[in-house]
Amino acid sequence: MHPFEYLAPESLDETLAILARYGDEAKVLAGGQSLLPILNYRLAQPAHVVDINGLPLEGMRLENGRLRFGALTRHATLEESADIRHHCPLLSEAARLIGNVRVRSLGTLGGSLVHADPAAELPMVMLALDARFTLASTRGVRTVPARSFFTGYLSTTIEADELLTEIDVSATPAMGYAVEEISRRAGDFAIVAVAALVRIDRRGRVDDARLAFAGAAPTPVRVSQAEEVLSGHEPTVERVAQAAAAARAAAQPESDTFVSAAYRRLLSGVLARRALARAVSRALEAA
Numbered sequence: 001m002h003p004f005e006y007l008a009p010e011s012l013d014e015t016l017a018i019l020a021r022y023g024d025e026a027k028v029l030a031g032g033q034s035l036l037p038i039l040n041y042r043l044a045q046p047a048h049v050v051d052i053n054g055l056p057l058e059g060m061r062l063e064n065g066r067l068r069f070g071a072l073t074r075h076a077t078l079e080e081s082a083d084i085r086h087h088c089p090l091l092s093e094a095a096r097l098i099g100n101v102r103v104r105s106l107g108t109l110g111g112s113l114v115h116a117d118p119a120a121e122l123p124m125v126m127l128a129l130d131a132r133f134t135l136a137s138t139r140g141v142r143t144v145p146a147r148s149f150f151t152g153y154l155s156t157t158i159e160a161d162e163l164l165t166e167i168d169v170s171a172t173p174a175m176g177y178a179v180e181e182i183s184r185r186a187g188d189f190a191i192v193a194v195a196a197l198v199r200i201d202r203r204g205r206v207d208d209a210r211l212a213f214a215g216a217a218p219t220p221v222r223v224s225q226a227e228e229v230l231s232g233h234e235p236t237v238e239r240v241a242q243a244a245a246a247a248r249a250a251a252q253p254e255s256d257t258f259v260s261a262a263y264r265r266l267l268s269g270v271l272a273r274r275a276l277a278r279a280v281s282r283a284l285e286a287a
Ligand SMILES: Cc1cc2nc3c(=O)[nH]c(=O)nc-3n(C[C@H](O)[C@H](O)[C@H](O)COP(=O)(O)OP(=O)(O)OC[C@H]3O[C@@H](n4cnc5c(N)ncnc54)[C@H](O)[C@@H]3O)c2cc1C
Pocket: 027, 028, 029, 030, 031, 032, 033, 034, 035, 036, 071, 072, 097, 098, 099, 100, 103, 106, 107, 108, 109, 110, 111, 112, 114, 115, 117, 119, 120, 121, 122, 158, 162, 163, 164, 165, 187, 188, 189, 190
């Protein structure tokens, strides 16, 4: 590991001042589950590491029908909190699939979003939830929708002097939900993952359908082509299969050392069908 100065600010203002002073030469440390391997392999060699674990950025509060998560909320909290499971069960179902118990007890929501691994569950789920991210710096505060946050492989719109402080999503207790994924071994990153949310109106038709992929492109993506096939229609088995076929056609996966693009595309269709079918069945129970 390249030598660095370790800083542990105790307030948000102090943290933002450090980030403003050092810019690209500083790296924020949250759960360390992605950053420490990167430092170990010398893929990044920051002169300053800014440990934010002393800041009061952990936990969720409910405000006007929206859930507001501090960026330091651990994956294990998303998985285990009864409150979060009630108001946003999609998030709990996704968090359960991340890595192993050690990773989930240290890793944070904010760290996963800023790291922006294209196969990670939480960025995908945030797209499906139409989340908004609060980014703070000494220049002020801005809110970025999840849809414009992820810009490329491991890349986002966050600037070097900005800190992700809060993530907010609408509560979705009345929507059917499902996350499906395939990975090589339990606890590995997914090859492809899918998140689905479906709401059914009193006439038995879909009035809100949302589908997002991880591992099917260099960034997590929303699959509007599949959502359009379902919206306004009865969610029959045939309709769900058509939506899954549209999702498969829309996927733009790439090949890597382990998996071909063709296999990822195949998985995209299969997992989209499974996730939509499960979300529809939960939505029918909730309707
Ligand atoms: C064995 C193993 C298996 C894993 N499996 C999975 C998996 O299946 N699915 C999955 O999604 N992830 C997986 N992960 C990654 C894990 O979820 C990480 O916890 C997460 O990606 C990063 O969160 P962190 O809090 O550890 O962030 P860190 O590692 O501390 O930071 C990650 C990056 O985000 C930046 N950062 C962190 N917080 C902020 C903030 N608030 N504002 C600005 N920048 C910030 C850091 O500077 C760094 O660049 C795995 C990790 C390991 C080690």
